[in-house]
Amino acid sequence: MPWFIATFSLYLPGCQSLKQKRSALAPLLSRLKRYNLSVIEAAHQDNWQTAELKVAKLGLNRAQLDRDLAEVVSLIENDFHDITLTEVKSEFYI
Numbered sequence: 793m794p795w796f797i798a799t800f801s802l803y804l805p806g807c808q809s810l811k812q813k814r815s816a817l818a819p820l821l822s823r824l825k826r827y828n829l830s831v832i833e834a835a836h837q838d839n840w841q842t843a844e845l846k847v848a849k850l851g852l853n854r855a856q857l858d859r860d861l862a863e864v865v866s867l868i869e870n871d872f873h874d875i876t877l878t879e880v881k882s883e884f885y886i
Contacts, residue, residue, distance in 0.1 A: 793850055793851065793852065794850075794851055794852075794853060794854050794857055794884060794885060794886045795848065795849060795850040795851065795857070795884075795885050796848065796849055796851075796857050796861060796882055796883060796884045796885070797846060797847070797848045797882070797883050797885075798846070798847045798848075798861055798864070798880060798881065798882040798883075799834070799844060799845070799846055799847075799879075799880070799881040799882075800844065800845045800846075800847065800864075800868065800877060800879075800880055801842070801843075801844055801877070801878045801879035801880075802817075802842065802843040802844070802845065802868075802875050802876065802877060802878065803841060803842055803875070803876040803878050804816050804817075804840070804841050804842070804843065804874065804875055804876075805841060805874075805876065806874050807840045807841050808840060809840060810838070810840060812840070813839075813840055813841070813843065816874055816875060817833065817843060817875075819872070820845075820868065820872055820875060821833075821845075823867065823871075824845075824847065824864065824867075827849075827860070827863070827864065828849065829847050829848065829849050829860075829864070830847065830848040830849070831845060831846070831847050832845070832846050833845055834846040847864065849861075854884060854886060857884065861880075861882055865877065865880060
């Protein structure tokens with residue numbers, strides 16, 4: 793079965809503390825887990841305004857995984873206006 797790992801680099805310009813950062817990321821992490829994704833905060837845990845999320849998903853075929861990845865990108869860009877998606881890197885394994 794194919795799967796992917798994607799790395800999302802995020803910028804949170806309104807955060808002035810780690811507590812604000814966690815409050816801003818919590819709804820996003822919760823929402824992503826509803827899509828049957830495995831999600832972790834992989835880097836920048838001590839930085840107030842940057843975050844790096846790693847997302848993994850197993851799928852039936854590459855086309856479905858491409859749609860799922862596009863849906864995640866769209867979700868972040870359209871529904872979370874206080875978070876800026878700065879970079880997306882993805883690796884597909886078939």
